[in-house]
Amino acid sequence: xxxxxxxxxxxxxxxxxxxxxxxxxxxxxxxxxxxxxxxxxxxxxxxxxxxxxxxxxxxxxxxxxxxxxxxxxxxxxxxxxxxxxxxxxxxxxxxxxxxxxxxxxxxxxxxxxxxxxxxxxxxxxxxxxxxxxxxxxxxxxxxxxxxxxxxxxxxxxxxxxxxxxxxxxxxxxxxxxxxxxxxxxxxxxxxxxxxxxxxxxxxxxxxxxxxxxxxxxxxxxxxxxxxxxxxxxxxxxxxxxxxxxxxxxxxxxxxxxxxxxxxxxxxxxxxxxxxxxxxxxxxxxxxxxxxxxxxxxxxxxxxxxxxxxxxxxxxxxxxxxxxxxxxxxxxxxxxxxxxxxxxxxxxxxxxxxxxxxxxxxxxxxxxxxxxxxxxxxxxxxxxxxxxxxxxxxxxxxxxxxxxxxxxxxxxxxxxxxxxxxxxxxxxxxxxxxxxxxxxxxxxxxxxxxxxxxxxxxxxxxxxxxxxxxxxxxxxxxxxxxxxxxxxxxxxxxxxxxxxxxxxxxxxxxxxxxxxxxxxxxxxxxxxxxxxxxxxxxxxxxxxxxxxxxxxxxxxxxxxxxxxxxxxxxxxxxxxxxxxxxxxxxxxxxxxxxxxxxxxxxxxxxxxxxxxxxxxxxxxxxxxxxxxxxxxxxxxxxxxxxxxxxxxxxxxxxxxxxxxxxxxxxxxxxxxxxxxxxxxxxxxxxxxxxxxxxxxxxxxxxxxxxxxxxxxxxxxxxxxxxxxxxxxxxxxxxxxxxxxxxxxxxxxxxxxxxxxxxxxxxxxxxxxxxxxxxxxxxxxxxxxxxxxxxxxxxxxxxxxxxxxxxxxxxxxxxxxxxxxxxxxx
Numbered sequence: 008x009x010x011x012x013x014x015x016x017x018x019x020x021x022x023x024x025x026x027x028x029x030x031x032x033x034x035x036x037x038x039x040x041x042x043x044x045x046x047x048x049x050x051x052x053x054x055x056x057x058x059x060x061x062x063x064x065x066x067x068x069x070x071x072x073x074x075x076x077x078x079x080x081x082x083x084x085x086x087x088x089x090x091x092x093x094x095x096x097x098x099x100x101x102x103x104x105x106x107x108x109x110x111x112x113x114x115x116x117x118x119x120x121x122x123x124x125x126x127x128x129x130x131x132x133x134x135x136x137x138x139x140x141x142x143x144x145x146x147x148x149x150x151x152x153x154x155x156x157x158x159x160x161x162x163x164x165x166x167x168x169x170x171x172x173x174x175x176x177x178x179x180x181x182x183x184x185x186x187x188x189x190x191x192x193x194x195x196x197x198x199x200x201x202x203x204x205x206x207x208x209x210x211x212x213x214x215x216x217x218x219x220x221x222x223x224x225x226x227x228x229x230x231x232x233x234x235x236x237x238x239x240x241x242x243x244x245x246x247x248x249x250x251x252x253x254x255x256x257x258x259x260x261x262x263x264x265x266x267x268x269x270x271x272x273x274x275x276x277x278x279x280x281x282x283x284x285x286x287x288x289x290x291x292x293x294x295x296x297x298x299x300x301x302x303x304x305x306x307x308x309x310x311x312x313x314x315x316x317x318x319x320x321x322x323x324x325x326x327x328x329x330x331x332x333x334x335x336x337x338x339x340x341x342x343x344x345x346x347x348x349x350x351x352x353x354x355x356x357x358x359x360x361x362x363x364x365x366x367x368x369x370x371x372x373x374x375x376x377x378x379x380x381x382x383x384x385x386x387x388x389x390x391x392x393x394x395x396x397x398x399x400x401x402x403x404x405x406x407x408x409x410x411x412x413x414x415x416x417x418x419x420x421x422x423x424x425x426x427x428x429x430x431x432x433x434x435x436x437x438x439x440x441x442x443x444x445x446x447x448x449x450x451x452x453x454x455x456x457x458x459x460x461x462x463x464x465x466x467x468x469x470x471x472x473x474x475x476x477x478x479x480x481x482x483x484x485x486x487x488x489x490x491x492x493x494x495x496x497x498x499x500x501x502x503x504x505x506x507x508x509x510x511x512x513x514x515x516x517x518x519x520x521x522x523x524x525x526x527x528x529x530x531x532x533x534x535x536x537x538x539x540x541x542x543x544x545x546x547x548x549x550x551x552x553x554x555x556x557x558x559x560x561x562x563x564x565x566x567x568x569x570x571x572x573x574x575x576x577x578x579x580x581x582x583x584x585x586x587x588x589x590x591x592x593x594x595x596x597x598x599x600x601x602x603x604x605x606x607x608x609x610x611x612x613x614x615x616x617x618x619x620x621x622x623x624x625x626x627x628x629x630x631x632x633x634x635x636x637x638x639x640x641x642x643x644x645x646x647x648x649x650x651x652x653x654x655x656x657x658x659x660x661x662x663x664x665x666x667x668x669x670x671x672x673x674x675x676x677x678x679x680x681x682x683x684x685x686x687x688x689x690x691x692x693x694x695x696x697x698x699x700x701x702x703x704x705x706x707x708x709x710x711x712x713x714x715x716x717x718x719x720x721x722x723x724x725x726x727x728x729x730x731x732x733x734x735x736x737x738x739x740x741x742x743x744x745x746x747x748x749x750x751x752x753x754x755x756x757x758x759x760x761x762x763x764x765x766x767x768x769x770x771x772x773x774x775x776x777x778x779x780x781x782x783x784x785x786x787x788x789x790x791x792x793x794x795x796x797x798x799x800x801x802x803x804x805x806x807x808x809x810x811x812x813x814x815x816x817x818x819x820x821x822x823x824x825x826x827x828x829x830x831x
Contacts, residue, residue, distance in 0.1 A: 009146060016133040020076040021148050024055045026157040031058055032164035032381075035081060038062035039380045042394045042416040045127065050082035052132055055154045058161075059380070070134040079155050080130040080139065088124055129155070164381075165419050185271045185278035187253045191222060191286060198225040199291035203300075205258050209242040216301065218259070219243040219270065222280070223252035225290045230257070247272040254280060259301030261287065265294045329813035332805055335398035339415030339810035347809055348440040349422055351796035352447065354807045355780040355827055357395050358798050359574060361461035366392040384454045387421045394418075404810065415810040425450055439789040440782050441490065441578050441825055445733070448489050463768030465489045465576055468569035470610035471725075473548065473562050475620060478555035482620045483613055485569055486723065487766050490576040490825075491542075492733065495593055499537035506531050530596045532821075538579070538597060542566070543607060548725055554621045564725060567610035570771040574779075575605075577826040580729075582789045590788035596821040599781070603828065605774040639665045648672055649682040658685060670704055674718045703728040707735060776828035783823045797823075 009017075027033050035053050037044050043062025045051045052066045053059070056075045070076055131140040131147065140147065142155070200220060207214040207229040214229035217239045221228070228246050229239030243255055253273035261267040271278045280286060284294055336358070340350040356362050366389045380386040394400055394416040404412045425447065426432035432446060448462045455461075466487055473482045500506060509529035516523050543565070551562035581593045613619065635657050642665045643653035656668040656675075675681055703726060707717035716735065724730035779799045786792015795808045797815055804815035820826075 009140070010138070012136060013133055013138045013140065016076055016136075016138070017148065017151075020074075020133075021150055023075055024077055024150050024154045026150075026153045027058055027161050031161070032167065033058045033158055033161040034060040034164045034381065035079075035158060035161075036060065036163045036165040037417075037419070038065060039420070040065040040386065040390055042390070042400050045081040045083035046085070050080055052078040052080055053158055054078055055151065055158070058158060066132075067134065076134045077151065078132045078134070079158055080132045082128045084126050084128070086124045086126070129159070131155070182277050182279050184281050185254060185269070185274060187271060187273060188278075188280040188282050188286075191254060191282070192252075193222065193286065193289045194224045196224060200225060200227070202292070202296055207239070207242055209240070212240055212242060214239050214242075216259070217257075219255040219257050220290070221246060221250075221252050222254040222256060222269075222286045224250070227258065244272060254278075254286075256280070256283065256287070257301065260299060261292070261294055261297040262299050263295050263297060329806065329816060331403070332812045332814055333398070333401035333403070333413060335401075336396050336800060337805060337812050338395045338398065338401040339413040339807065339812050340395075341415055341417040342809040343417065343419065343422060344435045345437045346418070346422060346435075347794040348438045348443050349418065350809055351782045351794040351807065352440055352444050353391060353418070353421075354395070354796050355782060355798060356447075357392050358780060358800070359461070359464060359827075361459075361464045361573075363392065363396065365459060365461045367396055381420055382424060384424060384450060387424050391416075391418055391421050401812070413810050413812060437786075437789070437791055439582065440784065440794050441733075444576070444825065445489060460768060462489065464573040464770065466766070466768050466770075467491075467572040467575070468610075468766070468769060470567050470569040470612070472565045472567070473551070473620075473725075474565075475551065475553040475555055475560060475562050477553055477558075477560040478618075478620075480553075480555045480618045480620045481613070487769070490578050491568075492578045492580050492730070493538040494541045494580050495533055495595055495597065496537050496541045497531060497533070497593070497595070499533055499541075500531035500595075501534060502529070502532045505529055530594055533595050533597045535597055535599055535603075539605075539607065546725075568605070568608045568774075569610040569612075570769050571605065571609075571774045571830070573770050573772070573830050575776055575828045575830075577828065579824060579826070581784070581824055590790055592784070592786070592788050597823075598821040599778065599823060599826055601778045601820075602831065603776050603778075605776070609774060639668055643668060643672070651684050652681045655681065655685045670718065674715065676715070700726045700728070703731060707731060772830055775831045777831050778820065778826060779829045780827040781820060781823035782825040782827075783819065794824075 025031075033053070035045075035051065035058075038051060038061050039059045041062040041064060043049070043051060043060075043064070047062065049063035052061045052063070054061065054069070054073075054075050055077045057073075059069075061069050061078070066078065129142045131142065131144070131151070132138070133140070205215065205218050205227050206212075207218060208227050209229070212229060217230045218227050219230050220226070221243070226246055228242040230243050231241055232238040247253070247255075251273070253271050255270050255272070257268035257270070265284045267283060269278055269280045269283065270276075287294060340346075340354070342350065357366075366385070400414060400416045402414050404414050423433075426434075429446065431438055432443060448465070451460055451462045466489055469486050469488050471484050471486070473484075474480070475482075506529050509527070512527070513523055546564040546566075548562040548564055550559040552558070553560045553562070577599075579597055579599075581595070583591050583593060635654055639657050640650070640653045643656065644650055646669070648656075652672055653668070656671040660667045660671040672681070700721065703721055704717050707720060707728070717731075720731040720735035721728075724734050780796060782794060782796045784792055784794050795806060797804050797806055797818060797820070799805075804818050806813050806815045
């Protein structure tokens with residue numbers, strides 16, 4: 008029999024109970040405000056109206072705020088299953104056979120060493136009073152029983168979100184069927200390809216490995232050069248550039264069952280050819296007689312990454328028995344499938360007091376929460392902050408034999424929310440930690456209106472000085488940034504002879520088909536001072552339109568810091584692009600100092616005796632007349648542009664060619680007078696016109712940005728592609744407004760930012776800093792590998808490696824990627 012109080016709560020509240028429909032999300036795996044789960048000591052309480060999961064610490068406040076008082080209580084317990092120990096370490100090491108994380112044959116992703124059986128117990132909890140009614144219970148109203156059945160039958164909202172993000176695994180072998188395979192043109196040129204003995208058919212090329220046969224004309228050519236210097240001479244891709252024949256198969260990877268590596272140049276990806284057997288037969292290749300003689304691209308990528316994982320020995324301090332750490336601020340994070348970049352960044356951010364003040368000490372965030380806590384950024388940041396800093400979840404994982412692996416927390420909701428709508432961060436692919444840092448800064452900016460933005464502690468002003476080499480006159484501009492990118496001058500290595508000797512030994516080992524011991528690895532050692540010196544050196548701008556002499560000249564650019572933030576983020580620019588545009592990483596050692604003095608970077612502003620470049624030419628008659636190249640005008644007209652627009656573009660871009668003129672048109676598409684006639688007397692480059700590098704423009708547009716946005720990024724970074732990509736992602740939320748403002752003042756130079764126009768949130772002080780954390784990457788490029796971070800905690804360094812937290816003994820600060828410094 009129910010007591011009187013339970014009956015009253017049921018009578019007053021059962022009309023609020025609903026059965027989840029198709030549009031409802033049921034959060035029954037984790038509390039929406041904390042990281043409590045059904046396995047937590049108090050279990051999880053699921054509201055039978057809104058279907059939110061709530062931990063014990065939040066359910067009472069929720070009931071008072073909403074009036075919802077009836078909950079399904081879920082508790083999950085586990086019992087260890089005795090299983091035979093198949094491999095005690097005496098057998099062969101498990102071989103990685105798939106370029107994947109978290110799947111059979113792939114890289115390990117903290118797979119449990121101990122197996123358990125799980126049992127769930129259910130009950131109904133009535134608030135206030137925490138009155139528990141056992142289930143099954145035929146005394147409960149049908150409306151409540153139907154709701155409970157619906158909650159238990161519904162797919163967990165967490166799992167649905169994971170399914171939307173590729174179900175928790177990353178698999179480098181997932182390939183799509185090429186759109187070209189069904190209607191591929193194959194030339195009847197009589198060519199027949201032998202089953203072996205191939206050689207690159209390019210004139211003078213002797214390559215006999217890494218050969219690709221084009222499936223349209225049967226040409227056999229060598230492939231791209233690999234990141235480690237091996238591979239081909241790019242003849243296959245050059246053939247595609249000339250012919251546009253889209254598909255090629257890698258000879259030596261063809262197996263009797265009709266499988267092989269197929270690359271689509273047109274789709275710029277490895278693909279599947281559903282008609283591969285027929286396409287090969289066209290050139291006389293019988294797959295049944297073929298034998299695999301070369302590694303597939305997957306196998307090569309796995310081998311390359313396993314060799315590059317030599318970094319892991321240093322960065323994770325392998326070989327040492329590190330002391331496990333746990334407690335407040337020492338909580339591990341589960342790897343959700345290539346989420347180590349996220350884990351490392353948030354571990355560092357929540358060490359910064361500004362973030363703690365905003366998301367831990369501000370208790371009103373939960374009270375003022377919106378109707379959707381799962382979609383409320385401030386709530387999810389507070390949830391993450393509490394999970395990391397409270398110490399509540401920093402307990403050893405029972406399902407692992409590793410003493411340093413914690414249960415930790417799984418930031419599913421946070422990752423899904425922050426990545427929602429982003430083409431990269433919504434996926435399970437590996438990402439660049441620096442790009443994620445900037446993305447998170449942008450999201451913080453959007454959600455800090457009316458509140459202090461904790462990311463302002465990283466914000467500083469960069470001053471760019473451009474000096475016209477012809478007139479010696481100068482132009483000062485300022486911009487805000489959140490990190491300082493330092494180039495790595497490879498020529499400044501202090502161990503060149505030792506490194507060259509190592510490279511020679513490596514080539515000899517490769518020729519003998521052996522590998523060098525990991526202890527024998529030698530990296531170029533680059534002094535930090537050399538990186539700093541490279542940053543402060545002048546950069547030559549060519550061409551540069553000078554408003555002083557009213558023509559294209561060269562200019563010298565100098566970059567300094569007009570302010571120094573409370574916390575300075577330094578990025579070592581390790582990720583680069585090879586000559587064939589393949590992503591690569593510089594495997595170098597830069598011994599970053601524990602303390603730095605950046606006084607050399609202090610900006611001084613306009614100096615006595617310096618003359619500023621004019622905004623406009625001094626007299627209209629001084630504009631040079633331009634003879635319009637009618638050939639260029641015709642080329643532009645063939646693209647569909649109005650004749651007047653074409654002439655205007657050629658004139659006002661300085662008659663610099665079709666590509667430059669086309670870029671000018673794209674930049675001024677919204678100009679109301681674009682198609683109006685133009686007087687030849689007005690010809691000549693406008694003082695404010697910007698001539699974008701066409702290759703850089705195309706690269707940025709290919710990332711999904713509009714031409715106007717790409718032009719804005721290149722204009723803000725003086726045509727530097729790498730800086731422009733960083734800039735455009737860091738200003739993604741303001742791009743449209745910036746473009747609109749630029750259109751309103753088209754033709755004018757960017758304005759200098761005087762001292763009285765200092766951006767909001769800027770702090771300034773001493774340029775002396777002390778290292779407080781750094782994020783490190785292991786792998787061959789930003790697209791693969793693993794991230795860890797080291798953080799200074801109460802005077803001692805701690806290593807955070809996903810769910811493993813341990814005391815650091817040999818700090819590998821020379822192999823980091825992002826360094827976080829605190830002002831002394």
